[in-house]
Amino acid sequence: MKIKQIDNGLKGVITVPGDKSVSHRAVMFGALAKGTTHITGFLMGEDCLSTIDCFRKMGVKIDVSDKEVVVHGVGMHGLKCPNEQLYTGNSGTTTRLLCGILAGQDFDVTMTGDASIQKRPMKRVITPLSQMGAKIDGVDGNYCPLTLHGANNKLTGITYELPVASAQIKSAVLLAGLYAEGQTTVIEPACSRDHTERMLRALGADVKSEGRTIVLTPPEDLTAKNVAVPADISSAAFFLVAGAIIPNSEITIKNVGVNPTRTGILDVLKAMGADITESNFRDEVEPTCDLTVKSSKLKGTVIGGEVIPRLIDELPVLAVAAAFAEGQTIIKDAEELKVKESNRIAAMVCELSKAGADVKETDDGMIINGGNKLSGASFETYNDHRIAMSMAICALGCEGESEILNPEVVAISYPDFFDTLKKLGGV
Ligand code: SPQ
Helix, strand or coil: CCCEEECCCCCEEEECEEHHHHHHHHHHHHHECCCEEEECCCCCCCCHHHHHHHHHCCCCCCCCCCCCCEEEEECCCCCCCCCCCECCCCHHHHHHHHHHHHCCCCCEEEEEEECCCCHHHHHHHHHHHCCCCEEEEECCCCCEEEEEEECCCCCCEEEEEECCCCCCHHHHHHHHHCCCEEEEEEECCCCCCCCHHHHHHHHEEEEEEECEEEEECCCCCCCCCEEEEEEEEHHHHHHHHHHHHCCCEEEEEEEECCCCCHHHHHHHHHHHCCCCEEEEEEECCCCCCEEEECCCCCCCEEEEEEHHHHHHHHHHHHHHHHHHHHHEEEEEHHHHHHHHCHCCCCHHHHHHHHCCCCCEEECCCEEEEEEEEEEEEEEEEHHHHHHHHHHHHHHHCEECHHHHHHHHHHHHCCHHHHHHHHHCCCC
16 A cells, blocks of 8 residues: 655545444443344444354354344353354454453353464453453463363452453453352553443443442343444544644544543643544443544653553554654553554554654653654554554655555454545545
8 A cells, every 4th residue: 555645634524433342342242132232333344343253153143234233132141152163363352351251151162363362461361260260271371272161160259450451351350240149340550441331331230330440240131222333533543643743634533432431542632732623522321522633733742651541552643643743752651552463662663763753662662752754665564453554644744655565454443444544635
């Protein structure tokens, strides 16, 4: 994919695909609920299709059309033992949340994913689930393939203090908690995305959140409720940064999910001087609004502490914003970036450097001295959708022409990314 520097600005009103985290959960919890769940705005990305595939293999009927996804729920105790391994593709969310659900089933099952998934740490979910009574074998006790021995297991609720702020660990423990005797309590070091808690509550479960503590009392069953998936703020982030750094731009993104556990990107871009306005608020299970960004001069900032889990997936594209900003940006407390689809710290430092940015890797993030004139280059994606899209946005501001190698990886979370970019006047 070749991308040229933009000289006339990016302009237009766009929609971006449905939220990946909410789409996964809508299928998973819809499958575990009694009744039918109609999901609109579902993300037809490869990760969410992996989730659908896994639940179909466990006997759940799921109809997919252009208009909606319909999940015919089997109830909390209705999943069937699959005839084959479950394959979770590139999706950490599918793999880790499924661990929680499968720990509570009365059958044994093996699960694995692609080369990237087989390198991502699973001990973080195996440890608390084992404390609840689950039996899980993995390669070196940490990696896929994982075999979950659910048969003849009894789970017991625990109080678990998360060692890292992670919605996937939190969700795995809470989902196992659905099947446990007694209450399950999770205490987070900082608030991570809370889509699991919101959706379980909407399906009738007793989930109480107070600050960083979440307490789940296991329900008899869950009751299906339709889900309208908001547009994904993590996908919107690419165009928020593009609109901010490319002169003469004005982009409106419709109906974006602005759950406060996900809006760190807005706080940081505004602190950098971005011109972003919010309109048409709607407060549903997941709050939404339209976001409009106009180009402006950005300045460096410090990104660290409690905001990190609120923008963890947006850090690669924020590094791009920092490279185009005046002054220094420090990204810290972001070690978690090393265990995503790629080591996103090393990847961004390497690719931004190719373009001529002054960027240095640190133990827990990076330091970017912004404002260098950047030049087009051939950018690697590390088979990581967010690196591919971040470097595509970077390319829009680089002098001359750039190339994104294996651009098709964007299909994990945003299959139409390059079409949207084209519509705005990029590519
Ligand atoms: O699903 P996966 O592969 O882990 O996806 C990523 C992403 O960039 O799309 C991370 F690589 O998002 C995670 C996110 O980083 C999705 C997620 C969720 O839906 O619960 C939570 C975050 O991960 P974690 O490890 O912090 O819980």
